[in-house]
Amino acid sequence: MVCERKQCASGDRTGTTALSRVTFTGQHCGYPEVGGVVTQQPPKSKTCKRSGCLHRIKYVQKNKEKDSGNMEGAPAKGVLSHLSLLEVKARSRKTQLQQHSRVMELKAKVEALKTQREQLKAQIQTHQDLQKLRLAMDKQCADEEEENMEEESENSKLLRLMARHTQLKDLLHAHHLIGGYDIIKTRKGKGACVSIATAYEDVFLDTFNLEIDLKPTVKISRHNIPPFIPLNNLAEQNNMQTDLRVFLDTLSKHLNAFAGRKQQLKLVKEKHKSVEVMESNVLCSLLVLLFTVPREKTAVLCTLDYTDHTRCLPTRVHLESEDKQLPDSPQWKKNCTLLMETPVHKALITMKKMGSIA
Amino acid sequence: MDNTVKRLLERLVRRIPSRMLKTTLDKWSRLTATQRQSIDYTESKWALTEKLLAICEENELTVKHIAELEMIHVIENPNLGMWHAFQLMDPQGDAHSVELTQFKEQFKSHLSELIRHVSIKIKKHTDEAVWIRIAWGDTFSRPNHLKPTYVVHYLQTPYVFLSSLTSKQKPLLSQALVLSTRYQAIKDANLSGRKLTAIRDLLMKQYLQVFPTKFPSPLAERNRVVSNLHIEKEQAGSAANRHQMACEAFGDGLLPQLQSAVYKLETKFRDHTNKTMTERDEPFRCVVKFASTNLLESLRHSASSGTQKVLKTVIRITIIVFCKEVSYVTITWYVTKSCRILTASLQVSTRGHQSPGRNSHIVMLLH
Numbered sequence: 001m002v003c004e005r006k007q008c009a010s011g012d013r014t015g016t017t018a019l020s021r022v023t024f025t026g027q028h029c030g031y032p033e034v035g036g037v038v039t040q041q042p043p044k045s046k047t048c049k050r051s052g053c054l055h056r057i058k059y060v061q062k063n064k065e066k067d068s069g070n071m072e073g074a075p076a077k078g079v080l081s082h083l084s085l086l087e088v089k090a091r092s093r094k095t096q097l098q099q100h101s102r103v104m105e106l107k108a109k110v111e112a113l114k115t116q117r118e119q120l121k122a123q124i125q126t127h128q129d130l131q132k133l134r135l136a137m138d139k140q141c142a143d144e145e146e147e148n149m150e151e152e153s154e155n156s157k158l159l160r161l162m163a164r165h166t167q168l169k170d171l172l173h174a175h176h177l178i179g180g181y182d183i184i185k186t187r188k189g190k191g192a193c194v195s196i197a198t199a200y201e202d203v204f205l206d207t208f209n210l211e212i213d214l215k216p217t218v219k220i221s222r223h224n225i226p227p228f229i230p231l232n233n234l235a236e237q238n239n240m241q242t243d244l245r246v247f248l249d250t251l252s253k254h255l256n257a258f259a260g261r262k263q264q265l266k267l268v269k270e271k272h273k274s275v276e277v278m279e280s281n282v283l284c285s286l287l288v289l290l291f292t293v294p295r296e297k298t299a300v301l302c303t304l305d306y307t308d309h310t311r312c313l314p315t316r317v318h319l320e321s322e323d324k325q326l327p328d329s330p331q332w333k334k335n336c337t338l339l340m341e342t343p344v345h346k347a348l349i350t351m352k353k354m355g356s357i358a
Numbered sequence: 359m360d361n362t363v364k365r366l367l368e369r370l371v372r373r374i375p376s377r378m379l380k381t382t383l384d385k386w387s388r389l390t391a392t393q394r395q396s397i398d399y400t401e402s403k404w405a406l407t408e409k410l411l412a413i414c415e416e417n418e419l420t421v422k423h424i425a426e427l428e429m430i431h432v433i434e435n436p437n438l439g440m441w442h443a444f445q446l447m448d449p450q451g452d453a454h455s456v457e458l459t460q461f462k463e464q465f466k467s468h469l470s471e472l473i474r475h476v477s478i479k480i481k482k483h484t485d486e487a488v489w490i491r492i493a494w495g496d497t498f499s500r501p502n503h504l505k506p507t508y509v510v511h512y513l514q515t516p517y518v519f520l521s522s523l524t525s526k527q528k529p530l531l532s533q534a535l536v537l538s539t540r541y542q543a544i545k546d547a548n549l550s551g552r553k554l555t556a557i558r559d560l561l562m563k564q565y566l567q568v569f570p571t572k573f574p575s576p577l578a579e580r581n582r583v584v585s586n587l588h589i590e591k592e593q594a595g596s597a598a599n600r601h602q603m604a605c606e607a608f609g610d611g612l613l614p615q616l617q618s619a620v621y622k623l624e625t626k627f628r629d630h631t632n633k634t635m636t637e638r639d640e641p642f643r644c645v646v647k648f649a650s651t652n653l654l655e656s657l658r659h660s661a662s663s664g665t666q667k668v669l670k671t672v673i674r675i676t677i678i679v680f681c682k683e684v685s686y687v688t689i690t691w692y693v694t695k696s697c698r699i700l701t702a703s704l705q706v707s708t709r710g711h712q713s714p715g716r717n718s719h720i721v722m723l724l725h
Contacts, residue, residue, distance in 0.1 A: 176572075184572045193570045209569035224567045228514040230454070279458055282486045283514045286457055307455065 126159070133163040179204065181252055190215050196252050198259035200312070205259040210251075217241065228283040229254055253310040258284060260312035260343075267345040274358050275348060285309060287344065291357040298323050300332075300357075304344065314340060331356055364411060366424045366503055371407045374431055379406070382434065386427045389413060421503055425479060429491045432508060433483055436554035439508075439521045443549040443557050446516040446535070448542035454514055456540055458482060461513060464538035465490070472530045477501040487512055494527055507531065510554065511539070517547065517561045519554060548620045556614035566611040597662075604662035613654040621646040 137160075176182045182195040194210045210223040218241045225231055234254070238247040261284035268289070269277060278301070279288035287304040298321060305316040317339045319327040326332055335356055338347045351357050374382055380399055383389060393413050397406070414424070432438070462480050469476055475495030482488055490509040493501035507527065510519040518535055532544045551557050559565045591597070623644040650656050 182572055184570060186570050195569065195571050209567070209571070211569065222567075224563045224569070226563050227516060227561065228512075279482075280486065281457070281513050283454070285454070285514070309454075 126162075129159055130163050130166065133159055134166060137163055137167060181248055183248075186211065191221070194248060196248070196255055198256045200256070200260040200263045203263070205263060208255055212244075218244065225251075225255070226282070229258065250310075257310050257312050261285070261306060264312065264344050268348065271345060272348050272352075283309070287314075289344075291351075293326070294355060294358045296323075298326065300326060302339070304339065312343060314344075360421065362503060363414070363419075363421050363424055366421060366428070367410060367414065368407050369504070370424065370428050370431065371403055371410060376400075376403070376406075378431075378434070382427065382431050385430050385434075388417065388419060388423055388426070390417075393417075422477070422479075425477070425491060425493065425503055425506070428506070429479060429481060429489065432491075433481070433489055436510075437552060437556075440552060441510075441519050441521045441550060441554045441557060442523075443547040443561060444518045444520060444532075444544050445547045446518065446539055446541035446544050449516070450540045450542065453540040456513055456538075458488065458513065461488065461538050465534055468537045469530070469534040472534060475499065475501050477503070492531070509535070510558075511535070512562070513539075515562065516541065517558075518544070519557065521554075548622075549616070550620075551615070551617040553615045553617070556616055559614040560616065565614050566609040568606055568609045601662045604658050607661065608654060608658040613652070613658065615651075615655070616653040617651065618647060618649045619653060620648075 172183070176197075179197050179199045181197065184193055185191070186193050191214055192212050194212065196208045196210070198205045198208070208223070208225050210225065211221045213219045213221050220231070220235065220240075223231065229251075231251070234250055235247060238250050240247045265277070265280055265284055265287065268275065274292065276290040277287070278290050279286065285306045287306070289302045289304070291300040291302060292298070293300060301320040303316075303318040303320075304314040305318070306313075307315045317336050319332060319336060321327060327336075331354070335347075335351055338350060342350070348357070371379070376399055380397075383394065383397070393416070397409055397413075399406070401409070465480070466478050469478060469492070473494065474497050477493040477495075479491040480488060481491075488511045490511070492507045492509065493503045494505070494507070495501035505522065507523045508521045509531070511517070520531070523531060536542065536544050547561070549557050549560065623646050624641040
């Protein structure tokens with residue numbers, strides 16, 4: 001601490017010795033000052049170093065325990081000096097504490113980091129054990145060996161459970177990747193949301209969602225499945241309460257087949273403008289097309305019935321024409337089987353190539 | 359020319375706005391090319407009517423043809439008039455394989471059996487909707503083409519949309535519909551509105567719904583245009599949160615524009631100071647009606663703007679309570695944080711007591 005008085009070059013004149021823990025206060029130039037606690041020997045000179053300054057420096061040796069030195073300085077200058085002494089005392093106490101608490105802080109931090117390190121080490125170990133166990137389990141599944149029913153400790157049971165959990169999670173993820181349905185928990189386990197993706201010919205189409213209440217009974221609370229898919233019927237038939245997976249599988253089949261048929265209709269409209277779509281419906285379970293035979297320009301009406309709503313191919317193909325002989329001709333009989341066995345947009349390409357239709 | 363034809367044509371020309379008249383007439387295709395070219399669409403409606411009347415006389419068009427024209431106009435503009443949704447119940451085995459020709463024949467024969475003079479026109483629109491126009495007559499009079507009923511149905515779905523149907527005609531139409539669609543009953547779906555597209559989208563699940571998913575699709579960038587860099591909105595964070603919650607419940611896109619929804623409610627009164635109301639054995643039976651210019655949008659807006667009380671000016675809610683002790687009912691509606699539950703505070707005052715009791719809570723889930 002430097003005296004605040006301008007141009008005074010007197011340095012710090014307070015200090016304590018480590019051994020005696022005595023505080024020196026210096027009074028210089030009549031201005032009381034208080035200094036920090038510094039381990040320092042009291043300076044030897046007794047006059048101010050400043051050239052021309054003739055101030056004498058007075059040191060008051062003060063012992064903290066005895067507090068006797070205090071009295072020497074105090075009556076000399078009165079209340080202010082007393083106050084300054086008290087201030088010094090207070091500050092020294094605080095800084096000591098601060099240092100102390102800082103040390104404690106750092107020590108605590110070290111402890112925390114050590115425990116964290118132990119935790120992480122344990123996690124790594126568990127993870128490694130889990131990997132080993134997973135490999136063993138996967139191998140077991142592949143080889144279809146019988147699981148050994150030996151007595152397992154709590155730890156290994158838990159480990160086995162965790163391994164099974166990760167196995168199931170991976171299975172669900174794989175299921176999602178191949179375009180199957182996704183299921184996640186909602187409302188803290190009281191509900192679930194299923195997302196069914198539909199795809200046809202390697203193209204992802206619409207996704208349908210179902211929110212299901214699991215408690216008290218398994219019930220569908222909301223969904224965005226169109227009304228021509230008989231959702232309630234499927235839920236009842238497949239007994240959604242007991243076997244959710246079967247219900248979801250059937251629903252997925254229905255939705256995928258519907259998406260497939262819808263996509264086929266879209267492609268027919270886009271790619272085959274010469275074929276007129278006379279009738280269709282929202283479920284895409286009925287399609288009536290009008291073909292024109294090249295050269296003769298006769299019209300052929302073709303009805304495709306998709307009565308099995310889980311399939312993308314028709315169950316019945318019916319041909320009608322003004323020329324009564326036409327549907328019985330071998331070429332058109334072939335076309336009939338073609339339409340039964342290949343998706344309609346592809347069948348039309350073949351039929352055009354063969355010259356049956358324009 | 360027949361008076362009815364004249365009146366029908368006059369009314370039609372008045373209804374169709376001039377800019378759409380040309381396209382509608384072209385679609386109608388009952389006029390020859392020269393006739394179509396001879397019409398000057400910039401003339402006044404009165405002049406146009408006269409011109410069209412002359413052309414129709416020339417072509418000897420009857421009421422049926424004018425009815426066709428009207429149908430074309432209504433199909434193009436389905437959002438006029440008041441539509442009511444109905445639901446068919448209990449499908450029979452072959453309900454899912456009913457096809458158009460079969461439905462047409464069955465419907466026409468059933469309805470003609472029920473009522474002698476009736477004029478039916480059925481048309482299939484490109485979006486697979488079957489439109490039916492019915493002009494009703496009775497045993498003594500010819501069908502009245504000035505007050506037709508329109509029916510819209512999608513085959514293989516259980517929903518039917520009706521407009522302009524009187525209570526006398528309703529049982530006849532219901533029976534014809536039930537028999538021709540191979541269901542067993544029909545009931546009111548309690549959904550009505552001026553916009554057919556909105557109620558249709560709602561029932562056919564063709565609007566954007568938001569579901570919790572594990573692999574959410576990437577969010578579209580919402581470029582916020584900052585009007586003034588020096589102004590920072592204090593509530594920006596919480597406003598964004600509320601908007602997010604509103605979107606989670608209602609979706610981010612266009613909502614079907616519903617004008618009215620009616621719920622039937624059974625509820626019990628809960629107020630310790632009012633013994634007469636709480637000691638009733640039977641629950642209160644109420645009918646709750648929401649009315650607004652755009653119901654779902656107002657609810658979404660109220661959720662995102664954080665107003666707890668849904669403004670009465672935005673949504674008009676009437677509750678009719680079927681109870682003889684109740685004389686005065688006020689309702690305030692609250693949208694909770696999840697935006698899916700509406701709580702109502704129902705203040706009911708009993709006959710003889712002026713001070714309204716405290717609140718009975720009615721909780722309704724919005725689907």
